[in-house]
Amino acid sequence: MANEINFLSWQTNFKTNLGREVSGIDNEFLLFDNIKVLPGFTHPFRTDVTTFIICTKGHTRGKIGLVPYKTQAPCMITIVADEILQHEYISDDFEGSFIVMSKQMTDSLIPHISERLSLSHNIRKNPYLPLTQENLDLLMTYYLMLKKVADMLDNPHRKVIVQYLMVAFHYYSNSCLHKIPEEDLLASKQNESVEHFLSLAEKNFKTQRQVKFYADKVNLSPKYLSQMVKSETGKSVNNWIEDYVILEAKALLKSSKHTIQQISNELNFVDQSVFGKYFKRVVGKSPKQYREE
Numbered sequence: 001m002a003n004e005i006n007f008l009s010w011q012t013n014f015k016t017n018l019g020r021e022v023s024g025i026d027n028e029f030l031l032f033d034n035i036k037v038l039p040g041f042t043h044p045f046r047t048d049v050t051t052f053i054i055c056t057k058g059h060t061r062g063k064i065g066l067v068p069y070k071t072q073a074p075c076m077i078t079i080v081a082d083e084i085l086q087h088e089y090i091s092d093d094f095e096g097s098f099i100v101m102s103k104q105m106t107d108s109l110i111p112h113i114s115e116r117l118s119l120s121h122n123i124r125k126n127p128y129l130p131l132t133q134e135n136l137d138l139l140m141t142y143y144l145m146l147k148k149v150a151d152m153l154d155n156p157h158r159k160v161i162v163q164y165l166m167v168a169f170h171y172y173s174n175s176c177l178h179k180i181p182e183e184d185l186l187a188s189k190q191n192e193s194v195e196h197f198l199s200l201a202e203k204n205f206k207t208q209r210q211v212k213f214y215a216d217k218v219n220l221s222p223k224y225l226s227q228m229v230k231s232e233t234g235k236s237v238n239n240w241i242e243d244y245v246i247l248e249a250k251a252l253l254k255s256s257k258h259t260i261q262q263i264s265n266e267l268n269f270v271d272q273s274v275f276g277k278y279f280k281r282v283v284g285k286s287p288k289q290y291r292e293e
Helices: 010-021 103-109 113-125 133-150 158-177 189-204 211-217 222-233 237-255 260-266 272-283 287-292
Strands: 023-025 029-032 045-047 049-057 059-064 067-072 075-079 084-090 095-102 128-130
Touching: 023 133, 023 158, 029 133, 045 237, 049 103, 049 133, 067 075, 067 128, 084 237, 095 103, 095 133, 095 158, 103 158, 133 158, 189 211, 189 222, 189 237, 211 222, 211 237, 222 237, 237 260, 237 272, 237 287, 260 272, 260 287, 272 287
Parallel strands: none
Antiparallel strands: 023 029, 029 095, 045 084, 049 075, 049 095, 059 067, 059 084, 075 128
16 A cells, blocks of 8 residues: 555645745745744644745754754754654744755756755755855845746746756755764764665664664674664664654554554554554554544
8 A cells, every 4th residue: 555644735734824925936936924824733644845934033942854953043944855853842932034946856956866865865864054144134035036037927938947956055055064063964884884774674674673674784793783772872773763654654544534554554453453562662642542532
C-alpha cells in the first residue's frame, strides 16, 4: 500500500485566509507576510511545498523531521517538500515573510539532480539559519523584488523573472549555510558513517529494523556502528530507527484516513497487535488513543 499521509494544502490554506494579501503565480508560487495563517498543529504532518520563512521578529520551537529546532529572529527557516513538520510553539510577536513553491517549480530552478540533492541535504541538516543584519537585508531585498514581479499581472514574462530571482535566492541562502563553523559540520570519516546510517535509516525504516542491515551497508560491524552512532548522536541505532517508525506512525494516524490495520501493514508489522504494543511502549498510549486525542 502506498504511503498516503494527507499533505497540508498550504496553497489553499493561505489563499483562503489571506485573499488578496497573497502575491503569487497560480498554485506554483506564493508570497505573503502574515503569521496568523501558520498552522497551529501540534501533531506531525507533511508539507507538499518548499517553504522559506524569513523571520524578522519573535521565536519558534518544533521539529522538522526528527530534528528539534529553536529559532530566534533574525533567521530563516527552510522546509523542503515532503518533510514532516511539527509545531510546538510560536511566540505572539512572531513576524515573517513567506516564500512558498510547488515541488515542480522547486525542481525546475536547479535542473541538475546531483546539485539539487546536495542543496536539499544541506537544508535538511540545517533548516534553521541565523542571519546577520546584512544577510537579512539582502534576503528581504530578494523577497520584495519577487513580490513586485509577481504582482505585475500584465507582464507575460513574470514567471521566468521569478524563477531567475529564486535561483539567485537559492544560491545566496545556500552560501550562508556553508558559512556554518567547520566544527559544527559532519566532516570526519566517523561522522560520515553516522550520517550515512541516518540517511539509510530514513529511507529504509519501514522494512529494515535490524542493526546488521545498516552495519553491512556502511561496512562496519554492528557493534562498532552502534557505538559510533551512540557516541556521535546520543541515541542508539535502534532508537533512531524507532524514532523514524513512530514519527511516520503519528503522521499517518493524524493525517490520513487509513485504519490502524492499514497503518500497521504500511509499516510492515506482523499484525495490528504487534504494532499496537510497539507504539504504546514508545508513546505511552495506544494508536487509537493517540488518534482520538
